[in-house]
Amino acid sequence: MMRGRSLRARLATIPPTRLVLFLDFDGTVAPIVSRPKQARLTAAVKKALRRLARSVPVVIVSGRALGDLRRRVSAPGVHYIAHHGLLYQGPRTAVRWFGPRTPGRLVARWARALRSSAEGISGALVEDKGLTVAVHDRLVRPMQRPLLRRRALRALAPWLKGKTIALVRGKRVLEVRAAGPWGKGAAVAAVLQETWAKGRVPLYLGDDRTDFEAFRAVKKKRGLAIRVGGGRGLVGEDAWVPGPRAVECLLRWLAKRVEAGERRSREAQSSEKQ
Ligand SMILES: [Mg+2]
Known part of the structure; x- marks a missing residue:
């Protein structure tokens, strides 16, 4: 299993603009708080998410309700899987249900x-x-x-x-x-079938039990499962980072790489034209 440094080395082998990012909310991009209402993204995480979402698909995966997540993330272009995988909504799509519409x-x-x-x-x-x-x-x-x-x-x-x-x-x-066979794992597997996700390398960051089934879904697609906090090497993760602060650093590093990757491909395109 990789730690922070070797994780970056592994990520450096993946063309950054080919990624698709799945991020749990509480305990992953936002620190755990005593009351769920108090959970907030830091300004740095918000900024990194905005930068990333401009170039690669970013999917927030949470047990929270859709509206709640939207308000807390409020970054344009972000996709959401809410209620532990019960529903999905893309930046410009209608809500898609993966389980029953419980009254x-x-x-x-x-x-x-x-x-x-x-x-x-x-x-x-x-x-x-x-x-x-x-x-x-x-x-x-x-x-x-x-x-x-x-x-x-x-x-x-x-x-x-x-x-x-x-x-x-x-x-x-x-x-x-x-009850039903839906959950974060099934939702992530379904979303990975969408045309915008096909052929991309999925990265999943999560801290809790419900995320571990999603780990399996991304590993099936040769992606990377990254556990945030908790014990190391217990749930079949590919890499481990200590907590939301380390996630913030990783997101900022990724945003920089994705932007550099985009710049390079733009330059390559313009030199082809000349
Ligand atoms: Mg969590």
Whole structure:
């Protein structure tokens, strides 16, 4: 497995303008925060994303809702895979669904059941994202976290028994979503079939369990899976970087390479014409 330096050496062998970048949001391009609402990109990351998106496809892949992601990234030309792979939207395309259009009133029932299970547990945060629901326990005292989890599972029992929902565990979060064979991995594999992505070398950067299935999707296409933070060499990643700060450096370095690559091909074109 590669570390930062050898990762760059490997990336240097790929023509920069042939890349397609898949980036998870929380814990990858944005530092983890105690409340999901507080997550922000640094100005440097925003700038690097804008520069990159001008020349190569940049796809943000997250468990967040589409509108939420758009607001937080707000870089023109960026593609989004939202709700853990339930839907995709390109810069000028309609929303594409990879899973069921769960009715909002059903999602609201999951959220209600979870809110009542969280009653009396200080710090528990239930987030209704419209199509999925997240229970965050980062602010819950560690001793109370198993209790919250037990209660949440009990509250969801009718749907779990009926196999109509699936639970996704992430960093200090339990996500509830409609059951089905969709997810970040399936969404990334589907997006890689699009004409704008075909033949490109996919790079995926992610920090959490839901990203690791997407790692497999990019590796099938001879891409590179880069784990951000956590243990090294545990999930079949090709390279490891320590955290969002290192991701920022990598994105800036990539932006520079992509721009230099574009310049070179422009120069080659103009000298051909002469
Ligand atoms: Mg993440």
